[in-house]
Amino acid sequence: MADQRYVALLRGINVGGKNPVPMAELRELFGELGHDDVRTHIQSGNVLFSTGTARDSLEDDIEAALEERYGTRLVVVVRSLRQLRSVVRSAPDGFGDRPDEFHSDAVFLKSPLTAAKAMKVVQTREGVDEAWPGTGVIYFQRLSAARTKSRMSKIVGTPEYALMTIRSWSTTTKLLELLEADA
Incomplete structure (x- = not known):
């Protein structure tokens, strides 16, 4: 499967001093999960990445890794480039x-x-x-x-x-x- 571009939207980090997660650590974690071209946008948990991993396992895999690393269950919503484009165009x-x-x-x-x-x-x-x-x-x-x-x-x-x-x-x-x- 060819790599596709995605954004992971993490809920509840770096808000009001709660669940602090440095963006450098977040990028490193995504790299450890085998994702490429990882970058973050602002401090509120927006991670852009490329991967060949099947879309249906991404949210659970990322949530499990975050919970293991930070000890807190965080909600992760993943959207592909195509899906995010549709969200914007369908507004x-x-x-x-x-x-x-x-x-x-x-x-x-x-x-x-x-x-x-x-x-x-x-x-x-x-x-x-x-x-x-x-x-x-x-x-x-x-x-x-x-x-x-x-x-x-x-x-x-x-x-x-x-x-x-x-x-x-x-x-x-x-x-x-x-x-x-x-x-």
Whole structure:
């Protein structure tokens, strides 16, 4: 199998001093797992890499290695270049186009969680929040001026949240740009 380019999205590291993971160590760990061309983007757990490993085992393999190394179970969502390109291209019309007015996020879903199931726990407040289901993602946008009234934080206490990781739209599009440049 030819190497493919992927991004691993780790949830819950380097946030508010919790689960500190140096990016150099993270790159080293991915190399030890046999992945190539490993690079990270910002401190919140975005790892770009190439591998010939089958896609269906990547998330579990990376999660197990992280737990062994750091003693904490971390959620990992992996998307191929093709999948991330589809997430960006399939966004609702105008999504992320007005960053001064709206905070726009991609809520990435780990299987077996589907967008249909995730949408059942995503609450919106009229005039503040909007959410749209996608393939393996929920697009969530909230009015910046009223973000303290947003209901996005309501998903955190749900069982479904254990299978989600959130990236800002600007980070999501930057990750795609980096993957495409590397391909």
